[in-house]
Amino acid sequence: GAGVSQSPSNKVTEKGKDVELRCDPISGHTALYWYRQRLGQGLEFLIYFQGNSAPDKSGLPSDRFSAERTGESVSTLTIQRTQQEDSAVYLCASSLWGSGETQYFGPGTRLLVL
Amino acid sequence: LAKTTQPISMDSYEGQEVNITCSHNNIATNDYITWYQQFPSQGPRFIIQGYKTKVTNEVASLFIPADRKSSTLSLPRVSLSDTAVYYCLVGDGSGGFKTIFGAGTRLFVKA
Numbered sequence: 001g002a003g004v005s006q007s008p009s010n011k012v013t014e015k016g017k018d019v020e021l022r023c024d025p026i027s028g029h030t031a032l033y034w035y036r037q038r039l040g041q042g043l044e045f046l047i048y049f050q051g052n053s054a055p056d057k058s059g060l061p062s063d064r065f066s067a068e069r070t071g072e073s074v075s076t077l078t079i080q081r082t083q084q085e086d087s088a089v090y091l092c093a094s095s096l097w098g099s100g101e102t103q104y105f106g107p108g109t110r111l112l113v114l
Numbered sequence: 115l116a117k118t119t120q121p122i123s124m125d126s127y128e129g130q131e132v133n134i135t136c137s138h139n140n141i142a143t144n145d146y147i148t149w150y151q152q153f154p155s156q157g158p159r160f161i162i163q164g165y166k167t168k169v170t171n172e173v174a175s176l177f178i179p180a181d182r183k184s185s186t187l188s189l190p191r192v193s194l195s196d197t198a199v200y201y202c203l204v205g206d207g208s209g210g211f212k213t214i215f216g217a218g219t220r221l222f223v224k225a
Contacts, residue, residue, distance in 0.1 A: 043215035105157025
């Protein structure tokens with residue numbers, strides 16, 4: 001596995017439906033990050049994992065958003081009862097440890113809520 | 115957490131040197147300064163990282179003054195393909211940090 005992969009690459013859903021986004025980090029990377037990027041905007045931090053634990057969830061915009069990580073690898077970001085304002089690109093990144101380490105980003109999942 | 119300020123946009127011409135300055139007045143002692151580049155429809159990509167003085171790699175140089183309250187990314191002889199958004203990021207290096215990218219600087223290189 002060369003880099004960070006994310007799936008699906010694109011997701012169109014109807015308002016009120018739940019969606020699950022997946023991130024496969026680089027093997028051996030203990031730190032994993034989720035960001036949201038609205039069109040033409042910068043990156044908005046959502047959550048950070050160190051191993052399987054999330055010491056900082058302060059960026060999650062509402063209780064409709066949740067994330068988990070298992071086996072220090074795959075992470076899923078779940079958005080329940082999606083709203084139109086959830087439409088954005090959701091980016092995942094991983095780094096070796098987390099302490100100022102370079103973050104390697106995936107291609108993102110483009111979510112459109114109709 | 116150190117906050118960063120960058121110009122919103124910059125224009126340049128092919129072959130010119132471009133310098134993008136980032137302000138981070140409340141940078142902490144153990145903070146690193148990292149710059150990322152983002153092309154449309156892609157995730158950001160690491161360019162360069164430094165702590166103090168000057169760092170150079172095959173892509174860019176990073177200049178950090180002694181007080182570390184700012185940093186300047188220098189791109190030598192830009193080409194059209196350098197048109198992108200450039201983000202300055204300051205991390206506390208203490209293990210697990212909330213990262214704030216900000217809006218970045220949109221560089222547009224003209225022919």
